[in-house]
Amino acid sequence: MKITRRSLLATSGAAILSSTLPRRGWTETRVELDGGIEILTLSDGNLTLPAEFIFGPMPGDELAAVLARFDMDPSAPLTPPCNITLLRHGDTLALFDAGSGTAFQSSVGALPDALAAAGIDPLDITHVIxxxxxxxxxxxxxxDFDEALFADATHMMGRIEFDYWMDDATVESIGAERASFAVGAKRRLEILADDMVLFDDGASVLPGVTALLTPGHTPGHMAFVIGEGAQAVMVLGDAIGNGHIAFARPEWTSGSDQDPEMAAATRGRLFAQITAADMTVIGFHLPGGGIGRVVQGSDGFTFQPEM
Ligand SMILES: [Zn+2]
Incomplete structure (x- = not known):
């Protein structure tokens, strides 16, 4: 496995005007696996979330002590980064997740700019998983016209997840705080449904890429394992949803998970699997571009971005 970091801005040429540059706080991290698989992350920007969205159910005193390690104030708004994983393998150019677009928050939706800076046209994308x-x-x-941005891509989602968001009952059961998530997901999935490929736990979604059901954050959340053995890279999505508390106290329930108890149990299983195999991980909301290693210490885990 070869991991490199470079400045995307410095290598994408002077032709790109500064006004079109993606909002990006780090250099590009690129992982190359044997067999010609290349993985990199692209920034969709940063979300802005009230602190209680994640920290609400957590014990205040101990929370403050753990967050102090990260120079974080327990009451300050959170600004998690959003990292889209891009896999290139032969003719395959696959995105893991598609970012927020322009209708969610103003500080996200930068993926099209990030792709352009990397010299990739949305029509080049073969899969959105x-x-x-x-x-x-x-x-x-x-x-912005409600048409598939990655118009030539095969779109893929776990069957449990797809069925959950397509179910008319979800908007009633999900709670007022997330009702707009349910309405927004159903509307978009209905547009994509005809071309959506559904898959189950353990499915091979691409050659060498295996789906791993990791429920709790949402009912049908999927992580993905790319490659195997010491070469393996796990795309975590939001199954381990931040670089601070989710690592230091994976057993704590988080307000950001729809089924907090189940999500905590999933995190426990994932940390065991990741550390046993010493896998590289990619987290959608992890810092430094999101690619790194998990280190087990005497007091929880830490995330070490690849440098
Ligand atoms: Zn997320």
Whole structure:
């Protein structure tokens, strides 16, 4: 496995005007696996979330102590990065998640700019593989005219996840805080449904890429394992949803998970699997571009971005 970081801005040429540059706080991280598989992450921008969206159910005193390690204030708004994973293998150019698009928050939706800076046309994308149906992962699949932005791509989603968001009962059961997520997901999935390929736990979604049901954040959330053995890279989506508390206290329930108990159990299983195999991970909301290693310490885990 070869991991490199470089400045995308410095290598994409002077022809790109500064006004069109993606909002990006890090250099591009690129992982090359044996067999010609190349993986990189692109920034869709940063979300802005109230602190209680994640920290609400957590014990205040201990929370403050853990966050102090990260120079974080427990009451300050959170600005998690959004990292889209791009896999290139032969003629395949696959995105894992599609970002937020322009209808969710103003600080996200930069993926089209990031693709342009990398010299990739949306029509070059062959597959869009969703981890789950939340706005920051799904809504960017459509353009401002409600048509598929990646018009030539095969769109793929876990069957449980797709059925959950397509169910008319979900908007009633999901709670007022996320009702707009349900309406927004159903509307977009109805547009994409005819060409959507559904898959189940353990499915090979691409050659060498295996789906892993990781429920809790949403009912049918999927992570993906690319490659095997010491070469393996896990695309986590939001199954491990931040680089601070989710690593330091994976057993704590988080307000950002739809089934917090189930999500905590999933995190426990994932950390065991990742550390046993010493896998590289890619997290949608992890810092430094989202690609890194998991380090087990005496007091929880830490995320070490690849440098
Ligand atoms: Zn997310």
């Amino acid at each position: 969703f981890t789950h149906g939340h706005p920051d992962h799904l809504w960017g699949a459509l353009d």
